[in-house]
Amino acid sequence: MNFFLASLSIFMEIALAAIVDDFSCTVNGVYTSSATACANTISDQACAVFYPESSPNAGFPLPGNSVQRPYKCYSVNANGGAVSADMKKAAISNCAKTCGMCCLTPAYNCPNAPFPSMDCNSITASQCSSPIWRELIAKNCPAACGFCNDGGCVDGVTDCANDITICTNVVMQDFVNQYCKKTCGRCNGSNxxxxxxxxxxxxxxxxxxxxxxxxxxxxxxxxxxxxxxxxxxxxxxx
The missing domain is CATH 1.10.10 (Arc Repressor Mutant, subunit A)
Structure with a gap:
């Protein structure tokens, strides 16, 4: 019976969890897709140690959930409270994904086009890596896929930089001109x-x-x- 009550208590704690103090990368109390779209600068395992869950078994921020982000991501206090700019800056720099703060990183923190030709809020992770969508997203919705630093110029495929010799390989020019514009410097500029x-x-x-x-x-x-x-x-x- 005691075990059942303890389990129920933990379940209720998780179910009733709510984001407090810092509401970065959230809409209506839930994390957006850009909250965890980036990768941590250091290992995920290290981030989990430096920024532990706000309470046992609470979990970490994920798109669509409303768990309390780790307090150390933004506060010097063990249970949250006042937001510390220095703590938040360190979290964004090192463990933005674990803290649910990817939308504040330089790659994701920029305005989308004033009148985009697509719905920036509906873009999926698979579209961010798709040769069909990447260039269109970079020009219209750069914040959706972390293209803020690319100036609208991205590679159509994600592994061009793995072998930059293709940039000077004569037989590969049609391919790189279409799919490796950023890596090979083939983006159209104002001439x-x-x-x-x-x-x-x-x-x-x-x-x-x-x-x-x-x-x-x-x-x-x-x-x-x-x-x-x-x-x-x-x-x-x-």
Missing amino acids: PSKPTCTKYPGDSASACAAWAANGYCTNSFYTDETRRRYCATTCKIC
């Missing part, structure tokens, strides 16, 4: 108007016609400076 001229410098390479037929003059793998150096006349570069 200044190119000067116009009626006479071009002479070609210094004898194979320019063949190169042009294979895309030398238009393939973004080659810089304008390189094309100008070897095939300025063929590529019509001043």
